[in-house]
Amino acid sequence: MILGPVPEGLSPEGWRVLVMTVGATILFITEPIPLPAVALLIILGQVFLLKLDSTVVAKSLMKDSVLFIMGSLMLAVALVKQKLDKRLALLIVRVTGSNTYRIAFGISVFSGILASFIGEHTVAAMMLPVALSLLQLATDDPEKRRALAVLFLFSISYACAMAGIGTPSGGARNAIMIDYLRDFFYAADDPATYEYKVSYLKWMIYAYPVFLIQLPLMHIILRYTFKTDIADLGPAVEKLKEQVGKEGAMEGRHYVAILLFVLTLIGWVGFSSEYGMGTIAILGAVMFLITGLVRWQDLNSGVNWGVVWLYAAAISLGVQMRDTGGAAWVAGIFMDALEPVGLDSGLGLLAAVMVLTTFITNTMSNGAAVAVLGPIVLSIAVGSGTNPLAVGMVTAVSSAFAYFTVIGTPASTIVYSSGYLRSSDFMKVGWRMGIMSFIILALASKYYWPLVGL
Amino acid sequence: MTEDDKRLRILVCIGGGPEAFTGLKFVHRLSEQSCADIALLYVRPLDSGLKSGGMDIRVARENILEWGLELPGMAHLNKARDILADLGEIETESNDDWQHREVSGDPVGEFLREYHNPCGGTISLRLRTATDVTTAVVDEADRFNADLVIIGGSPEPVEGIRKFLTPKALALKIASHIDQSIIVARHLEPGQGHLVCVQDNERSRAMVPKAISYAHACACPITILSVAETEEERTTAQKAVDEAAQTFRLNGIEPHELLVEVGNPAEIISELGYDFSLIVMAESEKPWFAKSFSVAHDVAARSRNSVLIVK
Structure with a gap:
């Protein structure tokens, strides 16, 4: 493709960037080589194919969103290591009682609210043993246990996935989109562009209600898709209380961990516009290290640093797509395809972006999906005269609609590792979830977002 | 030649479906005649980094173990152990300890549990992780010095055009690569010759x-x-x-x-x-x-x- 003729209306550099993007996307999905190697190839491609100075490429790799990804991953491992999950389990069953569906909904609510602030992988890793423990205590019958497992595990993973869009710190994809919006549209000397520097609170105003409305609907869908014969978990709940009770009262280190987490949260809400979300996340992780709540060895082995490289390289490539005109050219092709069916502007365009993002996010991680799609959809927004902020929000939110496959979201991958779920379970419930989420997001973008100035 | 040297060494791959569990009756029949050393193997593919969003799934697995819960492969292996125990292949006093081992560097992936059968043979439950399941089974068969490997095949053979469109079954892939005699098991009940x-x-x-x-x-x-x-x-x-x-x-x-x-x-x-x-x-x-x-x-x-x- 690189040696082939450059399409009309596109610069040679833009063509090379597009070829690299297509190649990287294929490698993301098929994984014939280790994923971090894809990141390194993107970096090398920018130097050798685009003839960019290596220092320029190196600088383009490190952004606030990348710092945020590193910091939040370290925080995730640090929080899981505090063993607060047993206390959380106790809190959930105290609130919900022993009714199976109430427990499932309680798991969703707690998972969702936590995941909206600290990332879905953290919450999924903490809640997985809670659910597995209840299953093992509930029944020895493999069929009944699986029926219960499907209900509980999807209650965790889907709640985490849809909550991840609630706040900027909920997932890497949000930080990536915030970076794109700021890089592409914000200019310090132009007050008209200030809306593209999205603050933590503003993101929450746009996205949190979308998550909250979906949560009970998700529970209803799960309840009717995965029915269980075990209506009451009374004995299992009692045994769980007994087991957790043996842990004794919360210790000082637990209170310190909760305090550090709350301070990090306050930092994100109050100071991320000034210092950046990444800085606050790094600060939080450093505080956990300084106070001795977590060892560097634990962080080092629990975080997959290759993924940080991958996001950094994908974002850097996204910037090149914009700079070389590659993103605008692809956007033009999309616009030409959407125009005859009336989806080239307004709500129609938002719906098309939703479908496109949902498709891509089900084939790769949602962060990577936003990193790849971001420059293209934002260029489409500019070309069509649609508000780029709305298009960016729709892309970030719909990247959570990865209900159909195991690899769609980190939370799904984590709960799938329990061995109780089958790939076909995701398809069975995924289409219902997809339709529900599409409708909610479409309604929010049509009626709610204009009310809050988007 | 000692008694141990003459003993048949059978590696049974658990996890590919119900057929391997059915084959345990056949394993018991072989063991009754020759007092076999039996290894039950479950291989889990290694977790891929990007899919877990950057935080390794290992963190979640460690958390599961800290709760005193068993990892998925352990449950499969325990089921196979229970079948062998029902057949009288395992002595009644049980061994509840999983011993951790690190064959390919995954700190929560690889465990071993050993039992003895009444005739003096051993029954080991082996949980392994690997990027490629075929390679891990071949490697484990070599380490165990197996005489015979049993792996569950797909219950219904793939026929017609689907044969060319679907990837080669894992059991057949392993059968191609392994150096030991191998049974691709389907309804493996002893007694029909x-x-x-x-x-x-x-x-x-x-x-x-x-x-x-x-x-x-x-x-x-x-x-x-x-x-x-x-x-x-x-x-x-x-x-x-x-x-x-x-x-x-x-x-x-x-x-x-x-x-x-x-x-x-x-x-x-x-x-x-x-x-x-x-x-x-x-x-x-x-x-x-x-x-x-x-x-x-x-x-x-x-x-x-x-x-x-x-x-």
């Missing part, structure tokens, strides 16, 4: 003594079959059957039936083999990448019951 397929060549002759030892170990009735591709080759096929029958008789086994057929070997063997517990065949001389085109592997792919490829 072995169909030993022979040809007039050295590989087939070398296979017969092993087929005899498995027949002794299983105490199963034997039928010998040779398939000639053309009518002209019938005499050669008859010779192969007679030679094999003589060797069986010399080793104290009277074959139940001697069969010579003409036609497509893989088709005929699969069809006639349906009535037996096990079809026994010699491994092909072809390299691993071409084994699919050999009669033995073709039979393993298309049969509806179990096939033993003797190596």
